[in-house]
Amino acid sequence: MPRLALLFVLGYSLVYALGWIQLYLQPHPYRVASEWIFANIPQGSVLVGPHWDDRLPLSIPGKDPTRTYVMEGREAELPFYERDTKEKLSLVLRRMAKADYVIFPTARISDSIPRIPDEYPYTTSLIQLLWAEKLGFALEKTFKDRPTFLGVTFNDDLADESFSVYDHPKVVIFKNADRLTEEQMMERVMNPASHQPLPTMDEILLMDKGGWAATATVYNPNPARLARTFAVLLLLGASFWILCGPFLSFLPDRGLGISFLGGVVLGGGVTWACAALGILPFNASAGLFIVTTIIAAACVRFCSNRGVRKSLMQAFSVHGAYVLLSLFTGVVAVVVTKALFPSYFWGAGEFQQFALSFFARNETIPPASGWNPLPDSGSVYGGHLLAGWLVKLVGATGSFAYEVCFVMLGGAVGGVLYTVLSAVLRRPLSAALVTLICIVPAIRGAHVLYNGYSGIGTAQAQEELDPKRTRLVEWLATSITGAPLVVEACDEASVKGVALRAGLPTLTEQGGREVACALEDPDGVFQAMMAHGASLLIVPGEKGGNTSRSDTLSKFTARPDLFAVLYAKDGAMVFAPAFSDYYPRAYAKSAARE
Numbered sequence: 332m333p334r335l336a337l338l339f340v341l342g343y344s345l346v347y348a349l350g351w352i353q354l355y356l357q358p359h360p361y362r363v364a365s366e367w368i369f370a371n372i373p374q375g376s377v378l379v380g381p382h383w384d385d386r387l388p389l390s391i392p393g394k395d396p397t398r399t400y401v402m403e404g405r406e407a408e409l410p411f412y413e414r415d416t417k418e419k420l421s422l423v424l425r426r427m428a429k430a431d432y433v434i435f436p437t438a439r440i441s442d443s444i445p446r447i448p449d450e451y452p453y454t455t456s457l458i459q460l461l462w463a464e465k466l467g468f469a470l471e472k473t474f475k476d477r478p479t480f481l482g483v484t485f486n487d488d489l490a491d492e493s494f495s496v497y498d499h500p501k502v503v504i505f506k507n508a509d510r511l512t513e514e515q516m517m518e519r520v521m522n523p524a525s526h527q528p529l530p531t532m533d534e535i536l537l538m539d540k541g542g543w544a545a546t547a548t549v550y551n552p553n554p555a556r557l558a559r560t561f562a563v564l565l566l567l568g569a570s571f572w573i574l575c576g577p578f579l580s581f582l583p584d585r586g587l588g589i590s591f592l593g594g595v596v597l598g599g600g601v602t603w604a605c606a607a608l609g610i611l612p613f614n615a616s617a618g619l620f621i622v623t624t625i626i627a628a629a630c631v632r633f634c635s636n637r638g639v640r641k642s643l644m645q646a647f648s649v650h651g652a653y654v655l656l657s658l659f660t661g662v663v664a665v666v667v668t669k670a671l672f673p674s675y676f677w678g679a680g681e682f683q684q685f686a687l688s689f690f691a692r693n694e695t696i697p698p699a700s701g702w703n704p705l706p707d708s709g710s711v712y713g714g715h716l717l718a719g720w721l722v723k724l725v726g727a728t729g730s731f732a733y734e735v736c737f738v739m740l741g742g743a744v745g746g747v748l749y750t751v752l753s754a755v756l757r758r759p760l761s762a763a764l765v766t767l768i769c770i771v772p773a774i775r776g777a778h779v780l781y782n783g784y785s786g787i788g789t790a791q792a793q794e795e796l797d798p799k800r801t802r803l804v805e806w807l808a809t810s811i812t813g814a815p816l817v818v819e820a821c822d823e824a825s826v827k828g829v830a831l832r833a834g835l836p837t838l839t840e841q842g843g844r845e846v847a848c849a850l851e852d853p854d855g856v857f858q859a860m861m862a863h864g865a866s867l868l869i870v871p872g873e874k875g876g877n878t879s880r881s882d883t884l885s886k887f888t889a890r891p892d893l894f895a896v897l898y899a900k901d902g903a904m905v906f907a908p909a910f911s912d913y914y915p916r917a918y919a920k921s922a923a924r925e
Contacts, residue, residue, distance in 0.1 A: 335655055350478030350485055354499050360474040361436065364502040365389045367472060368434075369399065376431040377401045382408040385436040387502065409433070411440050411454055420453045420520060424513045431507050433461075433468060437500040438536055442492050445532040456520045459529040462538055464900075466516050467509030473539045475501035483666070488536045501536075528810040560725040560735055564742075567594025567622065570629035573639055576646075583757060584650040585642065588750030591658055592743035598622050599720040606696035614694045615723040622724065653763040654749055657770075661745025664770045665738050687736065688834025690719025692814040698836075744777045745770055803871065803903040807833030810897075811913070815866035818859075821848035829871045829903075838865050850883050857893045857908055866911040868894070872902030 365388035372378075378400050380386055386407075388396045397403055406426055413419045427433060435441065441458055448455040460466045476499040478485040487494050488501065495501065519526055530538065571594040572579075572586060579586030586593070602621045606613035611620070633639055690698070718736040725735070745766060752762035807830065817830045818838050830837045846852075846859040847868060860868065870884065887894050887906055895914050898905035907913035 332652065332655065335652075335659060339659070346480050346483060347478060347485060350480035350483065353479055354476050357476060359498070360476055360500055360502050361385070361387060361389055362391070364436075364472075364474040364504070365391055365394075365396075367474070368504070369394045369396075371472075372400070372432060374399050375401065377407075377429060378432050378434055379407045379409055379426055379430040380434045380436065381412075381440050382410050383412060384439055387434050387436050411444060415451045415453050417453070420457070421513065421517065423454075423457065424516045424520070427466075427468075427507075428511065428513045428516065432471070433505040433507075435503040435505075437496045437502075438488075438492055439496065441503075441532070441535045445535065453520055456523040456529075458535065460519055460523060460526060461505065462535045463526070463529050465526050465529075466519060467507060467511035468505040469508040470503070470538070471506040472504045473501060475499065475539075486537075489533055528806070563622065563725060564591065564594065564739065566626050567598050570594060570626050571597050572643065573629040573633050574625070576639065576642060580642075582750060583753045584654065584750055584759070585646040586750065587646055587650050587654045588657065588746040588748075588753070591746040595717060595721060595739070595743070598625060598724075599717040601625070602720055603696055603716065606694075612694045613696050613720070615726070618720055618724040650749075650753065650759055653753075653759045654746060656763055657745040657749035657766045658742045659745075660767055660770050661741035661743070661748075661774065662738050663741075664745075664774060665741035668771055668774075687715060687718055687722065688808060689814055689836065690716050691722045692812065692834060693719065694813065698814065740777060741770075741774050744774045748773050802900055803829060803869075803898065803905070804833045806898055806900075807835060807869075807905070811835065811867065815911070815913070816864060817867040817869055818847045818856075818863075818865045820850055820868065820870040830867075830869050835867070838863055851886075853887050853890045853893050856887075860908050861910055866907065866913060867897075868906040868908070870904045870906075872904070 368388040369391070378387075379402070386396075386402065388394070388400075390396060401407070406429075409423050409426060410419060411423065441462070444451045445455050445458060457466070461468055462470070464470060475488070475495075477487060523529060568590040572590040575593065575597075576586055579589075598618065598621055602611070602613060602618045605611040605617065605621065611617035633643075721736060721739070748769060749762055749766045752765050753759060756762050756765065811833070814834070814836060816838055817835050819830050846855050850856065850870070856868065859865075868887075881902075884904060887904075888896055893909055894906040895909075896904060897907050897913060897915075907915075
């Protein structure tokens with residue numbers, strides 16, 4: 332065990348160090364951002380930025396920023412750090428209203444002021460609205476290098492700013508697209524509640540061009556979250572063996588290898604049973620209660636039963652090192668193979684993320700809607716529901732949640748494979764060696780079984796992901812809680828499954844969808860949604876814009892008594908009918924006045 336721990340620490344440190352070295356083999360983000368600014372921002376543009384920070388663009392050979400742009404003097408500085416008063420807010424907004432671009436050379440502002448909203452209420456709202464693109468500014472471009480080695484990227488956007496602010500800061504450039512006046516921006520900053528949803532500080536720090544999307548990474552090193560995840564799994568595995576070990580004594584390793592998977596099945600299974608019987612909801616609090624109960628019961632049994640302690644020590648003395656090696660090998664095999672050969676484990680990864688999102692949102696058993704995003708019930712209860720329980724329990728979200736489940740699958744396969752091979756070969760060392768050889772094909776087979784199919788090609792999956800829908804998908808995933816049934820408007824030019832990709836069940840092959848395809852009669856759509864209990868109407872938007880579509884949607888926006896507009900950007904819209912839980916009270920008041 333000490334050797335394995337040492338191997339993990341040294342291996343992680345080596346990969347991270349080599350990734351960090353890569354930062355110094357490429358141009359500094361300030362240089363890259365400056366070159367982009369000179370190439371893309373018109374001469375004579377007014378550039379403003381925060382005070383007490385660097386100013387971009389830098390001087391580069393043949394380019395003088397002070398002669399190219401208006402960017403010097405007090406009028407070009409935004410005094411964010413000054414005491415938060417209405418006079419200070421007015422000054423900042425006035426300078427922003429006159430600017431063509433706002434340039435943040437580092438994350439110093441966005442990583443500090445939102446931490447103390449009581450001291451900076453106005454500036455915090457301003458930052459949130461700015462990054463949400465609700466102050467008339469569009470997020471034009473971001474520049475950031477991250478430690479990367481062999482395809483493994485360490486996203487340090489959420490780390491302390493001293494890790495990145497000097498050698499690889501994140502540059503964010505906003506363009507004044509709508510030219511709002513100081514008064515218009517002031518009204519929005521003073522009333523942020525009427526412009527929800529707004530991004531959190533973490534979402535602001537992770538945001539890149541394209542919307543509220545954390546940068547996709549193979550590995551996101553959040554120590555607290557990772558420690559919590561592995562601690563829960565190891566404790567569950569140990570508890571499973573203490574409680575169920577006597578029933579597995581017929582196995583040569585006495586069930587040590589399958590304990591890793593068994594702990595997840597036990598915890599998730601008990602939570603599922605309680606939810607199915609109506610005793611507890613299928614949520615994080617119930618899962619934490621069940622896990623705590625299982626661990627407490629295992630501790631009582633371990634302390635009070637000498638035979639259990641003796642049996643555990645005997646099994647661990649013979650098989651413990653080999654089981655840990657198999658678990659570790661499974662985890663490493665997934666990480667390395669995904670980094671070097673991503674197509675090997677493709678398996679419609681994006682689809683699986685949103686399927687996982689559905690079950691992470693769902694809090695009822697059976698799932699609240701029969702229109703779940705999975706092709707068959709076998710794959711639902713073959714892993715996705717348990718995976719959803721796991722990400723609820725550890726608080727994982729987005730791509731990190733998918734990676735956690737994928738890596739845990741590798742560890743589980745490694746442990747189960749060792750148990751099976753030790754029963755066949757009867758020699759622990761031989762079983763461990765064969766596990767090392769067979770682990771990658773075994774994980775691939777488990778992945779296919781877990782998905783219920785062999786996946787789709789990388790090119791096909793990439794083609795189905797329309798970058799123009801990214802903002803809508805991310806907004807749905809972060810803003811709509813639970814798993815409401817939605818109606819998605821038909822659009823021949825759109826990518827299918829926008830709601831599905833956000834982990835929401837979509838009403839398909841029903842009368843409600845046919846009515847939504849027409850989008851001509853708001854009353855008809857409302858009645859159809861009411862009949863099926865659909866909570867959201869999603870219009871993905873058309874490529875290149877469509878005047879007739881805009882005219883049609885205006886019929887819906889003109890009926891606040893029936894529909895509230897929750898989202899409108901790039902031609903995509905989300906409506907909530909008046910009976911839906913998502914219908915805001917402000918719309919009800921507006922409808923009453925009309």
